[in-house]
Amino acid sequence: MKPIVKIESVGQEFPTRAGRFVALRDINLAISPGEVVALIGHSGCGKSTLLNLIAGLTRATHGVLLCDNREITGPGPERAVVFQNHSLLPWMTCSENVMLAVERVFGRKEGKAKLTARVVAALEMVHMEHALDKYPHEISGGMKQRVGIARAFAMEPRILLMDEPFGALDALTRASLQDELNGVLAKTGATVVMVTHDVDEAVLLSDRIVMMTNGPAATIGEIVTVDLPRPRDRLALAEDSRFAAYRATVFEFLYRKQLKKVA
Amino acid sequence: MSAVIAFKNVESMQVAEADVMAILPTQAAVSPAPTLMEHAPSAQEDSPALGREPGRGQRLVRGARELAKSVVPPLLGIALLLGIWALFSVKNNSIPGPMQTWDAAAKLFADPFYRNGPNDQGIGWNVLSSLQRVGIGFGFAALVGIPVGFMLGRFKFMNRMFDPVISLLRPVSPLAWLPIGLLVFQRADPAATWTIFICSIWPMILNTAEGVRRVPQDYLNVARVLGLSEDKVITRILFPAVLPYMLTGIRLSIGTAWLVIVAAEMLTGGVGIGFWVWDEWNSLKVEHIIIAIFVIGVVGFALEQMLLLLAKRFTYESR
Ligand SMILES: Nc1ncnc2c1ncn2[C@@H]1O[C@H](COP(=O)(O)OP(=O)(O)OP(=O)(O)O)[C@@H](O)[C@H]1O
Numbered sequence A: 001m002k003p004i005v006k007i008e009s010v011g012q013e014f015p016t017r018a019g020r021f022v023a024l025r026d027i028n029l030a031i032s033p034g035e036v037v038a039l040i041g042h043s044g045c046g047k048s049t050l051l052n053l054i055a056g057l058t059r060a061t062h063g064v065l066l067c068d069n070r071e072i073t074g075p076g077p078e079r080a081v082v083f084q085n086h087s088l089l090p091w092m093t094c095s096e097n098v099m100l101a102v103e104r105v106f107g108r109k110e111g112k113a114k115l116t117a118r119v120v121a122a123l124e125m126v127h128m129e130h131a132l133d134k135y136p137h138e139i140s141g142g143m144k145q146r147v148g149i150a151r152a153f154a155m156e157p158r159i160l161l162m163d164e165p166f167g168a169l170d171a172l173t174r175a176s177l178q179d180e181l182n183g184v185l186a187k188t189g190a191t192v193v194m195v196t197h198d199v200d201e202a203v204l205l206s207d208r209i210v211m212m213t214n215g216p217a218a219t220i221g222e223i224v225t226v227d228l229p230r231p232r233d234r235l236a237l238a239e240d241s242r243f244a245a246y247r248a249t250v251f252e253f254l255y256r257k258q259l260k261k262v263a
Numbered sequence B: 001m002s003a004v005i006a007f008k009n010v011e012s013m014q015v016a017e018a019d020v021m022a023i024l025p026t027q028a029a030v031s032p033a034p035t036l037m038e039h040a041p042s043a044q045e046d047s048p049a050l051g052r053e054p055g056r057g058q059r060l061v062r063g064a065r066e067l068a069k070s071v072v073p074p075l076l077g078i079a080l081l082l083g084i085w086a087l088f089s090v091k092n093n094s095i096p097g098p099m100q101t102w103d104a105a106a107k108l109f110a111d112p113f114y115r116n117g118p119n120d121q122g123i124g125w126n127v128l129s130s131l132q133r134v135g136i137g138f139g140f141a142a143l144v145g146i147p148v149g150f151m152l153g154r155f156k157f158m159n160r161m162f163d164p165v166i167s168l169l170r171p172v173s174p175l176a177w178l179p180i181g182l183l184v185f186q187r188a189d190p191a192a193t194w195t196i197f198i199c200s201i202w203p204m205i206l207n208t209a210e211g212v213r214r215v216p217q218d219y220l221n222v223a224r225v226l227g228l229s230e231d232k233v234i235t236r237i238l239f240p241a242v243l244p245y246m247l248t249g250i251r252l253s254i255g256t257a258w259l260v261i262v263a264a265e266m267l268t269g270g271v272g273i274g275f276w277v278w279d280e281w282n283s284l285k286v287e288h289i290i291i292a293i294f295v296i297g298v299v300g301f302a303l304e305q306m307l308l309l310l311a312k313r314f315t316y317e318s319r
């Protein structure tokens, strides 16, 4: 299949007071439509930097990124982002937050009623229909994250970019959101690039796990293809030996080959 | 003269960093909350180990104690002020005591809205015309200052361009601008308004610009990812994010304006609380001057409280 996103010898440098800081070098990756890719690596290796490049929020200093064979020069509605800290606008209710995205993408073609229906459907998908008129500070952290995901999905993006979407959540909320996400992905068939710190999450959700070496000048170390059938059931997988093997491979990379020296 | 006092006060009216920080919508921290447990009955609610609800009587006592805590100290402070004042007036015959002033105030406030010609009007009219001048001068300052603040915050070039100008003009007492106003407008009234305009504009510009600069990058990223149009970015993201800072600017501006108007009116005459103070001084009605001091204080306090309330309404976290 033709890749939907192509990253070709991409490098990223940042000007700092101590000179140029090379964050990423020589990244090559092709992502197929409908694929779920997890980016994993130690803190500070450049996962967010890479995701921001795909999102078009920053421009690479070396190489090119392509989306549908066209160079990525800025953000676009076909690439929705779920931010690490949800980034809901605090002066808008949950439904208004989602509406902002829906209006932008569908506002020209559809009437008010249709747009509202889209907002409600998106929030229902993450089981947040009870919070339509609540403000972000009135709901819990996990709920905010879900609204953030609903906002991204409501745009019906072809590519969903998620930066540690469940990073700040407790294990229970995280598990239920992961299951919700798996369900939603099965329904929509979106392409996903997801940054995560959580090895179990990476194996559970993704088709490929891209493991990054430590920075500075981080690059892709290894790629594991997760060949587990979908839908994936967390309880069944817990006893599956293949799941354990994938898990072990990632741990091996992170904690033997790329052990982060903590000063 | 009074101009010196006003000058000092104006100088201290910089962008109050602390104020700005206090109302800054903090980046919402994600607090972990187990959604799976949401509807599970809480074991703690009906646990007898937690002790009983306090009884009615107990609650009443506690309420009374809270009330006493919040009411007694301010009353003590005011009593102390009155005490010192009374003592002072006993030692110094030219200063009327609290009782004497109270009597005068009772007479004065019996008819605050009389009119005997242009130079003899009730204290109500004087306060209102001062407030009107502050309102107009401040309104123009907001009209100019807020857009300018937005530009300075948005465009680095503009900021660098105007920075020296503002740094140079801001520490100047607004009263120094009064003669220019008199010269340009040829009349006292618009000249006083002009002075208010000048002193109100700096906090508006600086706070608005600071607010724009501090709009969290996350919000701007949301705007970019959604691909919002420039007018949507301004109305849906920048404006609400900057609003709390703008309100701080407005509060500082109005506070300064209220300080300055008294001095400006003393110099220009006409109708107004500042002019009234000067008039009463000329006819040596010292108790009226003391009353005016209280009135100016109360009005200033009321303005400040109103704006604080408004600011609270637009602080997103606590609403
Ligand atoms: N704008 C910038 N200017 C300078 N250095 C930067 C900038 N952005 C990121 N870096 C550096 O690039 C490196 C990678 O940062 P990045 O945020 O991508 O890490 P990360 O893998 O997402 O880490 P984490 O898992 O902790 O979120 C870090 O060393 C960081 O200090």
Ligand SMILES: [Mg+2]
Pocket: A047, A048, A049, A163
């Ligand atoms: Mg990151």
